[in-house]
Amino acid sequence: xxxxxxTLALICGCRGYPSGAPQSACDDMTPAHGVSPQKxxxxxxxxxxxxxxxxxxxxxxxxxPNDGKTTFKGFLIEVYTDLASPVKFxxxxxxxxxxxxxxxxxxxxxxxxxxxxxxxxxxxxxxxxTGKVKFRATVVQxxxxxxxxxxxxxxxxxxxxxxxxxxTKSPDDQPRCxxxxxxxxSCPTESCDGVVQWKKRENFIDxxxxxxxxxxxxxxxxxxxxxxxxxxxxxxxMCMYYNDKFEVLDGINNGYTFSILPNSTLGLVNIxxxxxxxxxxxxxxxxxxxxxxxxxxxxxxxxxxxxxxNGPVRNGKPEQHEETPEVSGQKxxxxxxxxxxxxxxxxxxxxxxxSLMIFAWIFLSSIGIITARYYKSEWRDMMPCGVKVWFAIxxxxxxxxxxxxxGGFVLIFMEVGSLLQENEGSVYLRYHPALGISVMxxxxxxxxxxxxxxxxxxxYREVFHYSHMxxxxxxxxxxxxxxYFGVNLEKSNTPKGVSYIVIAYIVTYVIxxxxxxxxxxxxxxxxxxxxxxxxxSALSEHPSSKSQSKVxxxxxxxxxxxxxxxxxxxxxxxxxxxxx
Numbered sequence: 001x002x003x004x005x006x007t008l009a010l011i012c013g014c015r016g017y018p019s020g021a022p023q024s025a026c027d028d029m030t031p032a033h034g035v036s037p038q039k040x041x042x043x044x045x046x047x048x049x050x051x052x053x054x055x056x057x058x059x060x061x062x063x064x065p066n067d068g069k070t071t072f073k074g075f076l077i078e079v080y081t082d083l084a085s086p087v088k089f090x091x092x093x094x095x096x097x098x099x100x101x102x103x104x105x106x107x108x109x110x111x112x113x114x115x116x117x118x119x120x121x122x123x124x125x126x127x128x129x130t131g132k133v134k135f136r137a138t139v140v141q142x143x144x145x146x147x148x149x150x151x152x153x154x155x156x157x158x159x160x161x162x163x164x165x166x167x168t169k170s171p172d173d174q175p176r177c178x179x180x181x182x183x184x185x186s187c188p189t190e191s192c193d194g195v196v197q198w199k200k201r202e203n204f205i206d207x208x209x210x211x212x213x214x215x216x217x218x219x220x221x222x223x224x225x226x227x228x229x230x231x232x233x234x235x236x237x238m239c240m241y242y243n244d245k246f247e248v249l250d251g252i253n254n255g256y257t258f259s260i261l262p263n264s265t266l267g268l269v270n271i272x273x274x275x276x277x278x279x280x281x282x283x284x285x286x287x288x289x290x291x292x293x294x295x296x297x298x299x300x301x302x303x304x305x306x307x308x309x310n311g312p313v314r315n316g317k318p319e320q321h322e323e324t325p326e327v328s329g330q331k332x333x334x335x336x337x338x339x340x341x342x343x344x345x346x347x348x349x350x351x352x353x354x355s356l357m358i359f360a361w362i363f364l365s366s367i368g369i370i371t372a373r374y375y376k377s378e379w380r381d382m383m384p385c386g387v388k389v390w391f392a393i394x395x396x397x398x399x400x401x402x403x404x405x406x407g408g409f410v411l412i413f414m415e416v417g418s419l420l421q422e423n424e425g426s427v428y429l430r431y432h433p434a435l436g437i438s439v440m441x442x443x444x445x446x447x448x449x450x451x452x453x454x455x456x457x458x459x460y461r462e463v464f465h466y467s468h469m470x471x472x473x474x475x476x477x478x479x480x481x482x483x484y485f486g487v488n489l490e491k492s493n494t495p496k497g498v499s500y501i502v503i504a505y506i507v508t509y510v511i512x513x514x515x516x517x518x519x520x521x522x523x524x525x526x527x528x529x530x531x532x533x534x535x536x537s538a539l540s541e542h543p544s545s546k547s548q549s550k551v552x553x554x555x556x557x558x559x560x561x562x563x564x565x566x567x568x569x570x571x572x573x574x575x576x577x578x579x580x
Contacts, residue, residue, distance in 0.1 A: 018074075018112055018113035019110075019111055019112070020074070020076075020100075020101060020103055020109035020110050020111050021074070021076040021103060021104070021109040021110075021138075023103070023104070025076060025104075025138075026076075026078070026103070026104035026105070026107065029076055029078065029136065029137075029138045029148060029149075030138070030148060031074075031138065031140060031146055033143055033144065033146070035144045037138075037146055037147060037148040038145060038146065038147050042139065042147040042150045043065050043066050043067065043070050043141075043147075044063060044064065044065050044066070044070075044072060044137075044139045044147065044150060045063075045064065045065075045066055045150070046061065046062070046063055046077070046135050046137055046150060046151070046152035047061070047062045047063075047064065047152070048060075048061055048135070048152055048153060048155055049061070050155075051153060051154070051155060051156060052155070052156045052157075052158065053124075053125075053155060053156070053157050053158070054157075054158055057124065058095070058122045058123065058124050059122065059123045059124065059155065060120065060121075060122055061077070061120070061121045061122070061123055061135060061152070062118055062119065062120045062121075063075055063077065063118065063119045063121075063137060063139060064117065064118040064119075065117070068117075069117070070141070071115035071116055071117050071141075072115070072116055072139050072140060072141050073110070073113045073114070073115060073116065073140050073141065073142065074109070074110045074113060074139075074140035074146075075100075075109060075110055075116075075119060075137055075138065075139045075140065076103070076104070076107060076108075076109045076137065076138045077094075077107055077108050077109070077121070077135055077136070077137040078104055078106065078107035078135070078136055078137075079092050079106060079107070079123070079133050079134070079135055079136075080133065080134055080135075080136055081131065081132070081133055081134075081262075081263055082131070082132035082133055082134045082154045082155075082262070083132075083262055083263065086134070088106070089106065089133050090105045090106035091106070091125055091126050091127035091269075092106050092123055092124065092125045092126055092133075093106070093123065093124060093125075093126050094106075094107070094108040094121050094122065094123050095121065095122035095123070096108050096121055096122075097119070097120065097121070098111075099111055099112050099114065099116070099119070100119060100121065108121055123135075125157055127265075127269055130157060130158055130247070130248075130249070130263070130264040130265050131156075131157060131261075131262055131263035131264055131265070131266075132154045132155065132156050132157070132262060132263075133154070133155050133157060134151050134152055134153075134154055134155065135151070135152040135155070136149060136150065136151050136152075137150045137151075138150070158247075175192055175193070175194060175195035175210035175211065175212060175279065176192075176195065177195060177197065177339065178197060180199065180337065181197040181198060181199050181208075181337055182197065182198045182199065182332070182334065182336060182337040182338050182339070182340070183195060183196070183197050183198075183338075183339050183340065184196045184306050184308065184326075184328055184332065184339075184340040184342070185339075185340075185341070185342065186308055186326040186342055187342065193211065193212040194209075194210070194211045194212070194221075194308050194310075194326065195209075195210045195211075196208070196209055196210075196223050196306060196308055197210070198334050198337075199337060200288075200334070200335050201285070203287060203288055203289075204269070204270075204285040204286060204287055204288065205285070205286050205288060205300050205334045205335075206270075206283070206284075206285050207223065207237070207283065207284055207285070207286060208281065208282070208283040209221050209222070209223055209239065209280075209281070209282045209283075209308070210279060210280075210281050211279070211280050211308075211310055212278050212279055212280075213278055213279075213280055213310060214278065215278075216241060216275045216278060216279075216280045217241070217242070218241070218242045218312060218313045218314070219240075219241055219242075219280065219310055219311070219312060219313060220238050220239060220240040220241070220310060220311055220312075220313050220318045221238070221239050221280055221282060221309075221310045222236050222237060222238035222239065222308075222309055222310070223236070223237050223306060223307065223308055224236045224237075224253070224306070224307035224308075224309070224325065225298050225304035225305075225306065225307075226304055226305045226306075226307055226327075227304060227305070228305065229305035229327050229328075229343065231253050231255075231256050231307075231325075232253055232254070232255050232256065233252070233253065233254075234252070234253040234307060235250075235251075235252055235296060235297055235298045235304075236249075236250070236251040236252065236253060236258060237249075237250060237251075237268070237284070237286065238250075238251060238258075238318060239273055239280075239282030240313050240316075240318055241273070241275060241280060241313070242313045242316060243316075246271075246273040246282070248264075248265055248268060248271050248273070248282070248284060249261075249264045249265070249318075250263070250264050250265060250266045250267070250268060250296075250297060251264070251296075252296040256426060256429060256490070258318060261296055261297070266290055266297050267286050267287040267290040267297055268284050268285070268286055269284070269285050269287075270283075270284060270285040271283070271284040272284075286300065287300075288300040288301060288335075289301065300334045300335070301335070303331035303332060303333050303334075304331055304332060305327055305328050305330075305331055305332070305343075306327070306328040306332045306340065307325045307326065307327050307328075308325055308326045309321045309323075309324075309325030309326070320426070320490070321490075322496075323493065324490060324491065324493060326342045326343075327342065327343040328340045328341070328342060328343060329341045329342060329343040347491075347493075347580075349411050349412065349414060349415040350412070350415060350491060350492070351577055351578050351580070352408070352411050353408045353409075353411045353412040353415070354408075354486055354487075354492065354574075354577040355574045355577055355578055356404050356405070356407055356408035356411070357404075357405065357408045357436075357479070357482070357483060357486070358483060358570055358573045358574050358577065359404060359570060359574065360400070360401045360404040360405045360408065360479075361401070361405075361439075361476065361479035361480065361483065362480075362483065362505055362566060362569055362570045362573065363566050363567065363570040364397045364398075364400050364401045364404065365397070365398070365401045365475075365476055365479065366476070366509060366562070366566050367393070367397050367562070367563065367566065368393065368394050368397035368398040368401065369472060369473070369476060370512065370513075370516070370559070370562055371390050371393045371394050371397075371559075372390060372391075372394040373469070373516075374516040374519075374520065374555065375389075375390045375393075375555065375559065376388070376390045378390065378552065378555065398446075398447070398472075399447070401443065402443055402444075402447055405439070405440060405443045406440070406443070409436070409440045412436075426488075426489075426490070427485075428485040428486075428488040428489050429489060429490070431485060432482060432485040432486055432489060435478055435481055435482040435485060436482050436486075438478055439475055439478050439479045439482055442471055442472075442474055442475035442478070443475055445471055446468060446471045446472055446475065449464070449467065449468050449471065450468065453468070480502065480505070480506055480509075483502055483573075484499060484502045484503070484506075487499050487501075487502060487573070487576075487577070492577065492580055493580035494576045494577060494580045495576065495580075498573065498576045498577075501569055501572050501573055501576075502569075502573070504569065505565075505566070505569040508565050508569070509566075512558060512561070512562050512565075515558055516555070516558060519552075519554055519555060519558070523552075
């Protein structure tokens, strides 16, 4: 009797699992046959019908031999994310033929042990997933011969959520907080242009972003979770609307640059979105703790500053926001239903810094340099305080440049707290501080040079003259570039057109210099005594014996034109900086 029982047991064991892989094989995809898998290259391959799939499409998958004739009896296929640390992807569904059935929560296996030359399956994702996946299979040729970890090529899955049909709604209707939800508003009043709501539900936090936009087409809205309240290392959940479709993205801000995660809907489910008039709404559920434990998708068990922003979409890609996102005034606990007010940081020191630098370098410095370079020979018989008029003007305005620039530098240092430079983000953000420090250094060096200048007639007086001019001109050029970078900084909040005012200033300044150079050339051409007088005047603060009581009419007109233009540019820039 024992022999019969043992024989039956061996026969059953040899049959293995003719109706498919058991649940116990789902984790490691290894048959419980008591033997090790083959170490040789697999004679079987997984072939995908496409390398890119949309959410509303089915993928055709086939498992077949390389040689077209080596049959197999069983298989188990599952889906994994194509990441550095692959994770099983269960949010998909197989459609199988009669000789197979679904298994392993998102996988498929055989349902009989008959020899097979090919097995063909269909698959599609069942959730809002965007990213890359791979199909991994174990193929059994016989009870003792099988291959594990047979992988397909990568499949890119793009999830697009069609928008709901817009319907008429009062344009005066604005986002509001609802009872029973945590809420963050972009303003302290009851209704705002932007609202974020959240509520805990089991292992998820349900989020809803509601933003009023002047034109919702080709726009994105997003929330960010920031450990510091600043843009760098902020985990972002973004909804993009373009070509009448919505796309939901998970991303991370590396510095001030937004990067989409490889699995761009990691931890996101139950996504809905629509546009109603000027109101864009995007709702989704985020797992409190993402199983993949991604360092770029933060656990909602912790508290973060909440950021709310929006911006343009061009060619299907999100671009930088035009306005600084709203930041919560405190860290948010998303497990609680709290009303959170926005942070309103004072921009006073930033505005004072920008205004002082504009006044110093667009108005004062331009007058001081132009006067010293082209008006040394004018007002020769006038000696206020015993010095030439040009020298009195130059010394006065350049002393003011030093004082005003130093004040602006100290103010921004007080606000920022350090001289450390940003190494990420836009070119304006990365280089504006370095340029500003360079301008400040040159501003300090030049008056020190002036204090130790050689006396008139000294053999090195001409060396000082040209060195002093070189340092001053370099500071002027760098200051113009720094101001251009400054008005383009995100934090300045100035309209994009303001940078054209800086460009107009630069162009006007160059034109005025060319006009004065031409005037000097034609006036001194062929007149050695005039050239000698100009050079002597340039190297001395004292009057020459030759008197001239009137200023050249053309030069005086150019000087007034210069004064008027620099005043207009300076006032316009200060207005936009102060009112931003």
